[in-house]
Amino acid sequence: MHAIISLLFFLSHGGVVIKGELRTFVWTCTNVFMKRFRKIGLVCMMCAVCGMLWLSCKRPVHQRVYAQVDSLNRVAYEARYKDLSLSSKAATEAWKLSDGYASGRAEALNNMGFCAFMRMDFEHAARLFRKASETSNNEIERLVADVGMMKICQRTSMNKEFYDYHNSALQRIRRLNEDRSSLEKNGLEGRLSYALSEFYIVSGIYYYYLQQDKESMQAINAVPEEALKNDTAQWLYYAYMRGSGGMYEAPTREEVTIGEFGYLVQCLQVAQLRGYTYFEANALQAMAELLVFRSNRLLLSEKRAGMLRLVNPDNLPVDSLPLVFAKDALGLFKRYGDWYQISGTYRTIATFYNYTGQPEKALVNLKRALNYVNLHHEKYYHCKDSLDRLQAYLPGDGTSIELKWINDEGINTVPEWIARLREQLSRTYSAMGCKAESDYNRNVYLDILDYTRQDKELESRFLALEKETGQLNVLLWLVAAGFLVLVVLFVWLNRSWRVKNTMYLTELKRILGLCQQITGAVPVSATNREEVADAVVKVMKPELSELFGVRDVCITFCDEEETEEETGELHEGPSLVYDLQLPDREVIVGKLWMWFAVPVRKEEQTLIRLLLPYLAWTLEHGMNLVSLGEEQQRLEKEQYVHELHLMENKRQNEVKKACLSIVTGIVPYIDRMVNEVRKLRTLPAANAEVIQQGKLGYIDELVTKINEYNDILALWIKMRQGTLSLNIENFELQELFAMIAKGRRSFELKKQTLTVGETTACVKADKALTLFMMNTLVENARKYTQEGGKVSLSAEETPDYVEIAVEDNGPGLSEKDRMCILGEKVYDSGAIGMDTATDTAELQRQKGHGFGLMNCKGIIEKYRKTNSLFAVCRFDIQSTPGKGSRFSFRLPKGARRIVGLLWIGLCLLLGMACSSKPESATHTASNEKVAPYDSLLAIANDYANWVYECNVNGDHATALVLADSVLYYMNAHYLRYSGKSGPLLRLESEGEGAELTWLAQSFDTDYFILLDVRNEAAVASLAVKDFRKYRYNNAAYAALYKRLSKDNSLEEYCLQMQRSASNKRIALSLFVLLVCGCLVAYYALYLRHRLHYRYNMEQVFVVNRTIFSAASCTEGLGDEVLDRIVRSMFNELNEMLLLENLALAVYDEETTHLKTACFATEENEEELHERLQRCYDSGQMQWSGVMKWSFLPLWVETGGDKHCVGVLALKLARAYSREEDRLLVEMVCNYLAVILYNAIVQVNRKFHDIELAQDEARRSLFEENQLHVQNMVLDNCLSTIKHETIYYPSRIKQVADKLNGEVTAAQRTELLENMSELVGYYKDIFTLLSSCASRQLEEVTFRRSEVGVTELAEGAEKYLRKVMRKRNFTLEWQMDVPPLWVTGDRVLLLFLLENLIDEATRYEVSGTLRLEAKAENGFMRMDFIDMRRTYSQEELNALFYPDRERMCPSGDGQRLTGTEYLVCKQVIRDHDEYGGRRGCRINASPWQGDGGGKGFSVWFTLPLRQKK
Secondary structure, three states: OHHHHHHHHHHHOOOOOOOHHHHHHHHHHHHHHHHHOOOOOHHHHHHHHHHHHHHHHHHHHHHHHHHHHHHHHHHHHHHOOOOHHHHHHHHHHHHHOOOOOHHHHHHHHHHHHHHHHHOOOHHHHHHHHHHHHHHOOOHHHHHHHHHHHHHHHHHOOOHHHHHHHHHHHHHHHHHHHHOHHHHHHOOOHHHHHHHHHHHHHHHHHHHHHOOOHHHHHHHHHOOOHHHHOOOHHHHHHHHHHHHHOOOOOOOOHHHHHHHHHHHHHHHHHHHHHHOOHHHHHHHHHHHHHHHOOHHHHHHHHHHOHHHHHHHOOOOOOHHHHHHHHHHHHHHHHHHHOOHHHHHHHHHHHHHHHHHOOOHHHHHHHHHHHHHHHHHHHHHHHOOOOOOOOOOOOOOOOOOOHHHHHHHOOOOOOOHHHHHHHHHHHHHHHHHOOOHHHHHHHHHHHHHHHHHOOHHHHHHHHHHHHHHHHHHHHHHHHHHHHHHHHHHHHHHHHOOOOOHHHHHHHHHHHHHHHHHHHHHOOOOOOOOOHHHHHHHHHHHHHHHHHHHHOEEEEEEEEOOOOOOHHHHHOOOOOOEEEEEEEOOOOOOEEEEEEEEEOOOOOHHHHHHHHHHHHHHHHHHHHHHHHHHHHHHHHHHHHHHHHHHHHHHHHHHHHHHHHHHHHHHHHHHHHHHHHHHHHHHHHOOOOOOHHHHHHHHHHHHHHHHHHHHHHHHHHHHHHHHHHHHOOOOEEEEEHHHHHHHHHOOHHHHHHOOOEEEEOOOOOEEEEEHHHHHHHHHHHHHHHHHHOOOOOEEEEEEEEOOOEEEEEEEEOOOOOOHHHHHHHHHOOOOOHHHOOOOOOOOHHHHHHHOOOOOHHHHHHHHHHHHHHHOHHHHHOEEEEEEEOOOEEEEEEEEEEOOOOHHHHHHHHHHHHHHHHOOOOHHHHHHHHHHOOOOOOOHHHHHHHHHHHHHHHHHHHOOHHHHHHHHHHHHHHHHHHHHHHHOOOOOOOOOOOOOOOHHHHHHHOOOOOOHHHHHHHHHHHHHHHHHHOOHHHHHHHHHHHHHHHHHHHOOOHHHHHHHHHHHHHHHHHHHHHHHHHHHHHHHHHHHHHHHHHHHHHHHHHHHHHHHHHHHHHHOOOOOOOOHHHHHHHHHHHHHHHHHHOOEEEEEEEEEEOOOOEEEEEEOOOOOOHHHHHHHHHHHHHHOOOEOOOOOOEEEEEEEEEEOOEEEEEEEEEEEEOOOOOOHHHHHHHHHHHHHHHHHHHHHHHHHHHHHHHHHHHHHHHHHHHHHHHHHHHHHHHHHHHHHHHHHHHOOHHHHHHHHHHHHHOOOOHHHHHHHHHHHHHHHHHHHHHHHHHHHHHHHHHHOOOOOOEEEEHHHHHHHHHHHHHHHOOOOOOOEEEEEEOOOOEEEEOHHHHHHHHHHHHHHHHOOOOOEEEEEEEEEEOOEEEEEEEEOOOOOOHHHHHHHHOOOOOOOEEOOOOOOEEOOHHHHHHHHHHHHHHHOOOOOOOEEEEEEEOOOOOEEEEEEEEEEEEOOO
């Protein structure tokens, strides 16, 4: 037997190396024979020996073939970078001979796949690699196949598929590392080293092209350099990538360049020595790319001259080396047959020509490179369409051909290949001055970047996820079916004594779910309680119908008159009526009516009674929401009314400003008159008569012009008197007194005492004007009372009026001053108080313009002229020199309204209820380090938009200047918020852009602004032929674009998808085990668990009722509410579970923090708060053991979304004895979340909305009052100007007429003296009054915002339709308005257009009005064209100046026509001053259309704003 074994052993090693599987088989057979068939006869043994001998004889033939296959594979591997045809031929021959030799066949297929890849036959290469992976179980060859697929995916920009194969390769590497020792024994270490190095190099290349430098360096550093010593080809590959792939690290850019060049020189020398054509050509091309830049040539000439001499044996000029190297590389690549590298070398040559200023030669080479792309397309995609070819320039706006190729799933082209060519073509055409061709290639280049970015591949994730969802659905159906089978089995086994208990528990659960639905059924937008009741009934009815056979349900309220009999008449069948009473209260909210198809059992009635507290609470909560909604609607209506008043006041204010512009227009004429009178008084005796006549004639002209302006002003004021009404209302003075009292600080600074008395008086007057008068009198008292003085404000009520008085103990006024103020309309305020002042200089310094008291008197006079009710109004002064003064005015008493008081009380209650710690919110906001979008970014964004506009308009030099401004503001934003001093952005620099460093530092800024400006700077640099600046900005744009678009979740997503398959199998196995375990343990555990569960379910209802009893829906989210809920819950939950402590945290939306309440004080409260916050952030349950905190997030589902409203924390005194305990606690959590959300969160939101509405209403009211007061004061000032100055020009004219007659010299002197005094006084009083009116405009009422031009045009069209009603002529309205946005006041702009329309409709002739708008030099120009009338330019210029002939009362006598253009001019003047940008203009010009139509156009300009 031992001899036989020895013979078998010898035969099995018969001079040929046997594979491990065969040896194992022989030894196995031998052992079987020895152990089990030892006693079998010699014949059987001899048969076995003969069989083994026959097998041994057969082996050498197969082994020779296998050896030949291995030899051919080695030839193919060695030759693949030397001679691609030889490598392909050897691999094909090896494949043909490899039948029965799986490992050799897989290696041959991998070699064939490599050759197909190098020929860019990607589809064939992919088929070969997949076949290689399927052919053999050899993990090394499978790894090589995966790496081959990674190369294809990298070349064709299939990022998602790249990650699939990358992760598959990583799994194979882990398995191979575990079996490393056996691989070394079998002589496979070299093949494994090749596979590993290829994997890491390909990964590095992939990350390099995606600008992921860190990952690229990690991949190349992982290459085992020691393992490459015996593999020259892989070492050359490694050295080439180190030198050309951006995978060399050094402290400075110069050291990186030197290091990369060193690697390339080594690669070139070794490749030339060993005959590796491919890497020799690659090294030459890479060196040409490196030496294209002059700075690199100078650096290497200075610091590595010897290394340059090694690669330049002919001692050629260094500047010619890039072209020489590139041409040598081109010849080598053509010999090797790699079209991809041939095209790339042509691009390198074109780059050299571009940098040496020879764009024509560059274009020739780029077209040759593009031709190789077409050759690839023709060869592998059998394209016969001559138009389906890439061209250097293709006119037209259609989709580019390369994008069609990229989007075609049947075509695998190389986007990165084409993108590089397009980028160089763009630069080349720019250098040649071909703008259209350059823009075409640049746009294609940007489109390819967009189409091949990583996040484009997210679309493929949807398909994978959809497939995963389908599998999961099948699994879930299987699980559901399994559970159904299990339920049927349980029912069948326990039908007798468990059915009733199960049904009761089921109904109890449904009732609990119904309670949760009821409490969440109240619509937030409900407007009345009937809507609330209907919503609750709609939720209840289907479930109650299934549970108890309910036919109909109805809810009535206690204050409704409908009785039980009346309700019962509408329905048939048995019914039940329940009172809906709030828990722990005696309040009955309403009644629940239910009608049944069959009588109700007692157990069912018990279940129905569980619903009643929930229904009562829900109805009360709904009614409270309704009341809050009504309050919000009231405030919104109030704000709307204020906005309407504000618009009207703003219009009136603009009219007053236009009137005032006429007043200021008179001042120059008065100055000229003063000058002429002065000249008349100083005339020489000679020729005095002639000169006097001329001067008097000129004075007569000036007087005529002033009279014309005065007539217009008087007529306009008369027309406008009725349009400005007083806002008369009843109000309490105490509210205004409280506002005055808030200004005590200014009195304290002067060491004065302000006393504001209490009053209950109610007056009927204009509230805003009353506050203005009180402020004026109190401020005068503070100003003119000495330090340490006393000022008091009080109100005295009589049966007819209320007298408001301001008293002080200042210096007082003399009787002369008092009568001057009360008796004269206009007086010299500078002289008031001088008689009684102790320090006249100080008094003169403190004096203002002196018009406050004038306006107070004017307001009282306005009141008295309104109607007889205001006859009691009076303004009075009482003063004693040295003791003080008392200024007072009277207003009629107002009537109190009880309803108004009640409403104010309700508002105060709501205000107190919704006071939600604004300080906290402010503090939180102030702690944020960087605002989401501050002013610097906004300015930068504006400049970026202007850069784009300049490029569009062809102003490329300005675009570069503005681009530099964008970088300036972005740098300012970085310096302000980063806390660092650099790096900063530059428009031109060396190395990578600073934005990449910012992104690596995770600095929060708007990187899309930088993307835009880098792209636009590159375009502008191309246009001005600044190629250094173009190269830097284009590189920065491409790098930032790829960084921003990369998707770091792809790799993790692929891993998760691969794990999900295993997880599902495990889940399925666990499910089967669970079902089996349930079947075994069912009888032992069912009854006890069900009884305990039934008890706890009932306890859950008790806890729930306790919760909503404690959560009152009329309160905000206060600490008392949380404490009350925690105390109530602890007592009830303690009966279900033994608790040590309980805590509740609820999220406050206003403070954005958690509000926490704890039943018992904890030692480490900060740690508890942190853990509550972490649980809230994660949203995951955290169960812990005894005496440890367990945390449960409170989730609620509303509107299809889930929200976490807080966290419940439990500290258990003992461990859970049953798993159902957790379920019951989770049920309580679900219900608690619903209660908190509906009773607290929604109510808080309502309160917050009401607060916002109140703030808006207050703001509108403030602006309305401000404008109203300003308009009233202006009205008084203008009226005073009219009354006090209108007669002076006529008196001056009378004196001038006398001087024109026959007078003596003495009379002439006297008349001139009188005229001089008259003109001087006229100027003084006119200047005084006009300055008073002008001071009223110091408070700016301009509300600047972004206004849509389309909105203005639509508003004008609407107004025109309104004006044209009941007119006997028709006007056609045309618009040509683009979607532009301007900066301005929307109300004033609409008012401007309305005035233009009013002026146009006065001309009652049918025709066409047209409105046009366009952008023009940063402004929007709008033309209002009237095609019915024509004017000369001189006539049009006069439209914007006062003209008595053109201005006359309208037909209804309500307004002055002809003033529309003055108002328009004032509106544009306001926009020029307050619109944020100077340059707003208005003018008119003749208009002539393209079709021959004529007319005139009134045009104006406004600042343009680019709307986001």
